[in-house]
Amino acid sequence: MRGISKLRGLLLAGAVLGSFPVAAAEYTIASVKALTGPLAFVGVPEANAVKMAVDELNASNYLGAGNSIKLVSNDDQNDRAQITTLLTRAAKVDNALIVLGGANSVLMIAVAPLLNDLQIPMISTAQTAAPLAASKWYLKVTASSELQVAPLAQYAIDKIKPQRLAAIWGRDNDGHINNMKAFMGPLAAKGFKPIAEETILISDTDFGALSTKIAAAKPDAVWLGANAAQAANLVIQLKQAGVSSNVVLFGTAGLGVDYLKVGGKAVENTYFSIDYNDQSTNPMNVRFAQNYQKRFNTPPDNWAAVGYSETMIAARAIKDSMPNPTREKVLDAIMKMKGADVVLGGGKWTQKADRIPEYGPAVMVVRNNKPVPAQ
Amino acid sequence: MMLEVKDLAAAYSGIEALRGVSLHIEQGEMVALIGANGAGKSTLLNCLSGTVRAKRGSIRFDGSEIVGTRPHRVSRMGLLHVPEGRQILFELTVEENLLLGELARGSRTSDYGLSEVFKLFPILQERRLQRGGTLSGGQQQMLAIGRALMGGPKLLLLDEPSLGLSPIITDQVFDALQALNAAGLTILLVEQNANRALQVTKRAYLLEHGELAYQGNSADLLHDEKVIAHYLGHLPSA
C-alpha cells in the first residue's frame, strides 16, 4: 500500500514539475565538508560562506533570469566512508555539477579515485598538492601551502637572517610537515640551520615542558607549524616560559583573526603568507566581510574566504558552460579559468597548467595586533 | 503487633516465589521461618525489606503499610534485614561498617551504640580498624548483626545466619541472638538449619513452594514427623 501511494506521489510531483516552462532551471552544487569533529573549525566557516555565496548569487540572478543554483550541504564527519556515501549521493541522486570538498588532504587523496568513477569535479582546499595526482576531477582552490611558504622563506633569508632558529610543528598533520620542510629547507640550504626541532600534536594545549625547553635554547626566531588558535596559544606559552619578547615568529597560511584574537600582544612580530587578507580594501572583500559579519555575527576567517571563493569559482564554471552545463564542461571551464573574482589574495583567481592556481598571496607581519604587508 | 503480613504474593525472575502468605509477629517475639531451598524464604524477607516488590497483599510494620516503600526508607523505619551471606562491605573497615549501620537509626533512639556492639561481640573491637573483607566468616556474621543493631531495629530479619559457620561459631551467634531477644528485640529468623532455629524460638512458620505449610509452636514442630523427615534429618530419608 505504502509503496503504491509513494509512487503516486512521485508521479504527481513529476506532473507538477513538468508543467513549468523549461527556461527555469536549477543547477546543483554539493558541499561536503566537516561540520563536526576536529576539522569542524575549517568546515563550518567554509560551509557558512558557501551558503551565503549561493544566496547572493541567486539574488543577483548570476546564472540569468529564472535560473538558480541549488545547494546541497552535508557533513562529511571527517570520515572516509561518510565522504564516499555523500559523493555518490551528490553524483547519482542530487545530480550535482560540482562538489565543494573538505580540507583533509589524506581523505581527499583517498576519495579521488571515486571522483574518476563518478565523473564529478570536486574543488577544495586540501593542504597538499597530492590529491591532484590521483584524479583529474580534483581541483584546488588554494595554492599548496608549500608554495605559499616559499615567499616567506625567501623573506626570512633576505630580511630576517635568523641565527638561532627553532622549529615546532604538528607531527600528526601532513600539511604542517610539508610546510615546515618548505620553510626550513631553503633556510638550511643558505646556512640557517635550526638550533631546535620539536613536534606537537594538533590536539595539544599544554606546551609548558616544550616551552621551557625552547626557552633554554634562546632562539631569535621560531617556525610555528600549527593552526591559528593553537599557534597563538603556543606563542603565549613560549613567552611565558621566557622566550624573548623580540623573537621573530614565522607561521603558515591560515593564521588570521583567531591567531590575533587568541594571541593578543604575544604574537607581535609574526610573519606569515596569507590567502585571505581581512584588511583588504578590495570592494568584493569589504562586501564579503560585512555580509558575513552581519549574517553569522563573527568576522570571516581564512576558511570562510576559501569557501566563498570556491563557490564563486564553481558558479563561474557553471555559467561558462551554459547552456546545458555538464560535469565535463564545468571541469573544463575551471581548467581554463582566468581572473575569476574571489576574496583570496589579490582578488583574481587564475588556473595554471599544473592545476595549482595563482591569486597572489602576500607576506604579512603582525604590528599592533594587525597584519600589515611586510616591508 | 510488630509485623502483619496478609496474602503476600511475589514473583522472582518470572517464577512465582510466594503465593499468598500470611503471618504475624508480636512485639518481643523471636519467630523462626523454615523451609527447603527455594521455598520462598529469602523472597519473603526481600519483600519485607523492600528489595523485591510484592505483587499482591499487604505488609503492615509497626502500624504502617510498607508495600512499595523503598529499602532505605524501610530500614530507616526500624525494619533491618541482615541478608544471606553476611554481605559485609569489604573495602570499609569494621568500624566504618558499623558506623554506616547508624544511618538507619535516623532520629530514633537505640539501645545499641558502638560500645554495646563491642560488648556483645568483643572480637569486633579488636578488629575495629581492619577492612571488613579480612574477617573470618563468623566474625563477618557478627559484624553484619552488629551493623544492623547500630540502626536501632524494632524488628531484625536474619537470613541464614548459620550458613557456612562451624558449630562452635554457630552456637556463639545463636547465643547472641537469644540474648538480644531476651533484652526485648523482636526477631524473625530464617534458617535451613531448622533444628537450631526451632530450638531457640517459641513459634515457627514452615514455608513450602511459596505457601505456608504449617505454623505453630516451635517445640511441636520439632516433634512433627513430617517436619522431622523433611527438614530435620533425624530419620533416614526415602
Next chain:
Amino acid sequence: MIAQQLVNGIVTGSVYALFALGFTLIFGTFKILNLAHAGVFMSGAFIGYFAVLNGLPLWLALVLAMIGSGLISYIVELGAFATIRGSGQIEFGALISSIGANLCLMSLGQRLSNTKVLRFPFETFPVEFYEFGPVRFSFLQVIILLVVVVLLMAMMFYLYKTSFGRQIRAVSGNERVASLLGVNPGLVYFQTFFISGALAGVAGIMIGLSFNSIHFYMGEPYLLKAFVVVVLGGLGSVHGAVVAGMLLGIFQNLAVAYLPSALTETIIYGLLFVVLLVKPSGLFGSEGVQVGVARR
C-alpha cells in the same frame, strides 16, 4: 632546566589528577566508564568563560562552573545511565550511552563557540612570574597547585572521614546492602556525579586559564590521559589516581625535555604497558580485586 621541568610537571600532573579523579570516582563507585566526563570538563570551561565574559569575577565564575558542571554531570547520569540501569548490562551499555552523552555535550559546545577556540580575556588573571634561581613559575601555577591540593584534600576527607563518603563507598561495594542499611542510592548517585562533574569543571577552568584554549574538543586528549592515569593508578583507586596523575605529568614533562618530543606518547604508553605487565592491577590497585566487568 630539570628543576623547572619538575615544577611544570607537578602543575600539569595536578590538573591530570583533578580530571582523572572525577573519572575514577564514577568508575570506582559504579563501574561505569563515563566517557562523557570529557564533555562535562569542557562544559565547566565554557560556563566559566561565559561567566567571565559577562563581567563576573573569576572566583564566582569558578563556583558557577563547579555547580554547573556538577549538575550537567548529574543530568548525564539521569539521561544516559539511570535509564539503562535496570537492564543488567550497565557496564557495556553505559560505555556506549556515555559516548552519546559526550557527543551531545560536544555538539552543544560546538554551537556555542561556533567551533572557534575561545580564551579568557587577557586581564582575567594577573600574569606575574616569580623566579627562584633557575626556576620560574607563574602566580597562576601557584594558584592552580593550591586549588588542586585543597580540592584533593577536601575530596579525601569527604570520602574517608564523613558519613556521606561512607555511603558512597558502601554503594560502591554493594548497592543492595547499602540500601538495606538505610543508604539512599539515589542521593549517592547524585552526590557522586555532582562531585565528579564539579571537579571536572574546575579542571576545565584551570586548563582554560593556563593554556588559553577553551574549545569544544578540549576534553578528548584529557580523557585519554585520564585512562592512563586510572589504569596506572589502579582502577577505581582514588589515591592511585592522584599519585599516577602527578607521575604522568612529571614524566611527560621530563620526556619532552630530554627526549625527542615525537617520542613522548610512545614512551608514556610504553611505560603504561610495562607497569601493567609487572603489576596488572596498577600501582595502587589491590591484588585481590578482579579488574573489569567481571567484578560484582
